[in-house]
Amino acid sequence: AWKKHSAKEFKTKDQFEADVVRHIETTLARSLFNCDEAAAYAGTALALRDRLIIEWNRTQQQQTFADPKRVYYLSLEFLMGRALDNAILNVGMKDVAKQGLEELGFRMEDVISQERDAALGNGGLGRLAACFLDSLATLNYPAWGYALRYRYGIFRQEIVDGYQVEVPDYWLDFNPWEFPRHDVTVDVQFYGGVRKYTDDSGKQLSVWENGEIVTAVAYDAPIPGYGTRTTNNLRLWSSKASHGEFDFTKFNSGEYEASVADQQRAETISAVLYPNDSLDRGKELRLKQQYFWCAASLFDIVRRFKKSKKAWKEFANQVAIQLNDTHPTLAIPELMRILLDQESLEWDEAWSITQATFGYTNHTVMPEALEKWSVPLVQHLLPRHLQIIYNINFHFLQYVERNFPKEREMLSRVSIIEESEPKRVRMAFLAVIGSHKVNGVAELHSDLVRTTIFKDFVKIYGPDKFTNVTNGITPRRWLHQANPRLSALIASKLGGHDFLRDLNLLHKVEAYVDDEEFRKEFRAIKYANKVRLAKYTKEVEGITVNPSSLFDIQVKRIHEYKRQQLNIFGVIHRYLELKAMTPEARQKVQPRVSFFGGKAAPGYWMAKMVIHLINQVGKVVNADPDIGDLLKVVFLSDYNVSKAEIITPASDISEHISTAGTEASGTSNMKFVLNGGLIIGTCDGANIEITREVGEDNIFLFGNLAEDVEDLRHAHFYGDSFHLDPSLQRVFDTIRSGTFGDAGPFSGLVDSIVDHGDYYLVSDDFKSYVETQGLIDEAYKDQEAWLTRTITAVSRMGFFSSDRCIDEYAEMIWNVEPLPPPKMN
Ligand code: 26V
Numbered sequence: 010a011w012k013k014h015s016a017k018e019f020k021t022k023d024q025f026e027a028d029v030v031r032h033i034e035t036t037l038a039r040s041l042f043n044c045d046e047a048a049a050y051a052g053t054a055l056a057l058r059d060r061l062i063i064e065w066n067r068t069q070q071q072q073t074f075a076d077p078k079r080v081y082y083l084s085l086e087f088l089m090g091r092a093l094d095n096a097i098l099n100v101g102m103k104d105v106a107k108q109g110l111e112e113l114g115f116r117m118e119d120v121i122s123q124e125r126d127a128a129l130g131n132g133g134l135g136r137l138a139a140c141f142l143d144s145l146a147t148l149n150y151p152a153w154g155y156a157l158r159y160r161y162g163i164f165r166q167e168i169v170d171g172y173q174v175e176v177p178d179y180w181l182d183f184n185p186w187e188f189p190r191h192d193v194t195v196d197v198q199f200y201g202g203v204r205k206y207t208d209d210s211g212k213q214l215s216v217w218e219n220g221e222i223v224t225a226v227a228y229d230a231p232i233p234g235y236g237t238r239t240t241n242n243l244r245l246w247s248s249k250a251s252h253g254e255f256d257f258t259k260f261n262s263g264e265y266e267a268s269v270a271d272q273q274r275a276e277t278i279s280a281v282l283y284p285n286d287s288l289d290r291g292k293e294l295r296l297k298q299q300y301f302w303c304a305a306s307l308f309d310i311v312r313r314f315k316k317s318k319k320a321w322k323e324f325a326n327q328v329a330i331q332l333n334d335t336h337p338t339l340a341i342p343e344l345m346r347i348l349l350d351q352e353s354l355e356w357d358e359a360w361s362i363t364q365a366t367f368g369y370t371n372h373t374v375m376p377e378a379l380e381k382w383s384v385p386l387v388q389h390l391l392p393r394h395l396q397i398i399y400n401i402n403f404h405f406l407q408y409v410e411r412n413f414p415k416e417r418e419m420l421s422r423v424s425i426i427e428e429s430e431p432k433r434v435r436m437a438f439l440a441v442i443g444s445h446k447v448n449g450v451a452e453l454h455s456d457l458v459r460t461t462i463f464k465d466f467v468k469i470y471g472p473d474k475f476t477n478v479t480n481g482i483t484p485r486r487w488l489h490q491a492n493p494r495l496s497a498l499i500a501s502k503l504g505g506h507d508f509l510r511d512l513n514l515l516h517k518v519e520a521y522v523d524d525e526e527f528r529k530e531f532r533a534i535k536y537a538n539k540v541r542l543a544k545y546t547k548e549v550e551g552i553t554v555n556p557s558s559l560f561d562i563q564v565k566r567i568h569e570y571k572r573q574q575l576n577i578f579g580v581i582h583r584y585l586e587l588k589a590m591t592p593e594a595r596q597k598v599q600p601r602v603s604f605f606g607g608k609a610a611p612g613y614w615m616a617k618m619v620i621h622l623i624n625q626v627g628k629v630v631n632a633d634p635d636i637g638d639l640l641k642v643v644f645l646s647d648y649n650v651s652k653a654e655i656i657t658p659a660s661d662i663s664e665h666i667s668t669a670g671t672e673a674s675g676t677s678n679m680k681f682v683l684n685g686g687l688i689i690g691t692c693d694g695a696n697i698e699i700t701r702e703v704g705e706d707n708i709f710l711f712g713n714l715a716e717d718v719e720d721l722r723h724a725h726f727y728g729d730s731f732h733l734d735p736s737l738q739r740v741f742d743t744i745r746s747g748t749f750g751d752a753g754p755f756s757g758l759v760d761s762i763v764d765h766g767d768y769y770l771v772s773d774d775f776k777s778y779v780e781t782q783g784l785i786d787e788a789y790k791d792q793e794a795w796l797t798r799t800i801t802a803v804s805r806m807g808f809f810s811s812d813r814c815i816d817e818y819a820e821m822i823w824n825v826e827p828l829p830p831p832k833m834n
């Protein structure tokens with residue numbers, strides 16, 4: 010009943026065309042006669058935006074009027090990618106736009122690819138947030154995202170001499186999707202001090218004062234749902250000096266330079282996305298970003314709540330705030346500060362409101378990624394918040410002491426304050442204590458959360474506070490948009506595109522697994538997608554690959570725990586085996602292309618050396634006349650969301666091979682299977698649930714299990730002398746001999762395994778990895794059986810929609826209901 014028929018309302022292709030032309034000629038002041046693809050993109054985006062804005066405004070009016078409980082998703086990262094294609098799809102104008110553009114002499118694909126990615130994120134955590142916004146709008150939940158408007162998103166990656174070089178990503182040149190709200194500002198304070206005073210009624214209060222003020226300015230972006238008029242809001246905060254252009258007092262007294270410097274210092278806060286996704290370096294600017302964003306968002310949320318004139322006890326019935334990892338944890342003491350110092354609530358009432366409001370999602374159990382801020386730094390930057398944190402800790406520890414009088418050692422283990430030198434605030438503990446629910450992102454991960462990092466807290470609060478919500482992906486972008494032909498094939502059999510809103514309907518595809526016509530088209534689609542990637546690879550990386558080869562793809566951030574090194578060692582092993590074969594033996598070999606892609610954090614040496622090794626191996630292997638098409642190695646530079654849309658549908662096999670227990674979920678694993686590829690993977694993250702859904706025959710699992718990791722690590726240090734599989738030894742010898750260029754840069758990689766305990770268990774899993782790749786080669790030769798497996802797997806992927814995931818959050822964590830979309834008239 011909530012379906013809309015916007016294509017009709019949005020009139021005809023002629024009107025669409027007229028709008029595009031009008032925008033090109035007036036808004037952009039360009040002539041149609043020298044209209045290039047960039048101008049065509051701009052005109053199209055602006056024309057579409059006009060339609061979008063109407064639904065957006067109505068949705069917001071509707072939400073203001075109905076005043077339902079809203080969800081606020083606080084995430085420092087939203088890896089949105091391109092907006093145009095998604096907006097066209099979601100407002101139901103695909104055909105109109107395509108035809109209109111054709112008449113103007115443009116191909117839709119070319120126009121769409123003019124847009125720069127909005128790359129405000131590092132990897133999985135940021136892309137998950139973007140999928141969630143899509144699902145929240147599609148399911149008609151009243152929801153806002155809050156983040157920072159970074160001037161620079163994640164860096165662009167260039168490969169120079171086989172090494173990663175980072176180039177700034179200035180993405181705001183032309184961004185038709187954001188709307189500055191110069192009237193929506195919040196003044197945010199830093200530094201200063203706390204003064205205690207007694208009010209008229211004799212109550213003791215605190216005030217934080219004499220700090221430095223920076224102004225947050227709101228920029229809004231519309232988030233259209235698919236097949237609904239609901240268009241939600243993503244609000245990004247930009248920082249500027251509180252006195253506007255420059256400080257007039259300073260300016261008038263001749264300190265022009267100082268006033269400009271002040272201005273720049275303020276703008277630095279939202280200048281750049283931190284390109285790390287694991288190592289926490291505790292930089293002051295990062296803490297400033299976090300507080301700036303939390304304070305502005307909380308002020309905005311509280312302002313909206315206060316308009317409704319409801320009592321404070323209603324706050325958590327009107328507001329659900331989800332913390333995407335610990336990055337927004339300062340929102341907890343900030344809400345306490347507002348309730349205590351500005352609204353004069355008593356501690357207990359303020360605390361119960363706060364706890365009922367927040368939910369916290371954990372995305373990693375790896376110790377080096379858990380945020381801990383030094384107490385002196387917090388004291389300096391946020392003196393009032395430190396007091397509140399100490400108070401929260403005091404109340405919490407008292408509770409623990411009362412309930413577990415015999416376990417005094419527990420107190421120091423669970424304290425928010427780590428007794429190190431200097432002392433540090435454990436943000437994850439603060440997030441757990443200040444939230445009513447804590448969730449992990451896949452079953453194994455949520456189990457590890459409960460049994461490792463938050464074990465004591467399960468005992469303290471009981472098991473119900475901890476839950477699992479397995480991640481998902483939006484089928485709009487990751488099926489329909491990335492793989493339109495597969496989406497069309499499925500639609501032709503299922504009688505329409507309803508599966509894009511209810512992905513469980515995919516199960517009906519399984520009925521066609523033996524349908525010859527269906528199989529033929531399914532196979533042709535996969536081949537076409539491989540041809541497209543081959544073409545891209547030739548154009549961009551200058552490497553020729555044969556689309557009939559098995560396409561093996563590993564694209565994700567480069568990290569030791571994700572084990573791209575295991576993959577490239579396996580590739581080297583394959584190369585050595587091929588070299589040792591007779592020409593006759595080579596005839597029987599399954600040709601393969603190994604694709605890699607992903608960014609390394611700029612300061613992460615090991616990750617950068619992995620990139621270098623991949624490129625060096627590629628140079629040698631790709632030029633070896635003995636090898637020809639039997640093996641090619643490609644590093645796809647600057648992996649991002651829009652490139653993922655080309656890469657994902659082209660895989661036969663994708664690699665998700667993290668050390669068991671280290672990858673919280675993974676989401677690209679879901680994308681690849683949904684697009685008709687199979688997985689080689691470890692028993693880690695969501696791979697386990699994917700196996701349960703698609704069946705053990707339709708996935709290639711290998712390697713040690715999470716439960717054995719600790720013992721294996723121990724054995725590396727204390728066991729009998731370290732012994733390497735001979736084939737891995739041979740790989741290392743080959744690297745050391747200089748076959749892939751100067752071995753110097755690679756010594757760290759090899760030594761980390763041979764001399765430094767092989768923390769990620771590459772040596773333990775190597776043999777089983779190589780054997781499993783052998784099974785894949787054999788299985789791939791039976792193309793019919795392979796096709797059956799891929800079709801079966803696709804039909805069983807319904808569970809991994811982010812729509813399912815968002816419904817689970819809504820029910821188990823937020824207690825929110827959808828709001829019927831606005832009526833149009
Ligand atoms: C941590 C840190 C630490 C301090 C420096 C900046 C920074 C930035 C991001 C992070 C978060 C790391 C956690 C993360 O990205 N986890 C990934 O989340 C995905 C979505 O749940 C999941 O699929 C991946 O398995 C998980 O690695």
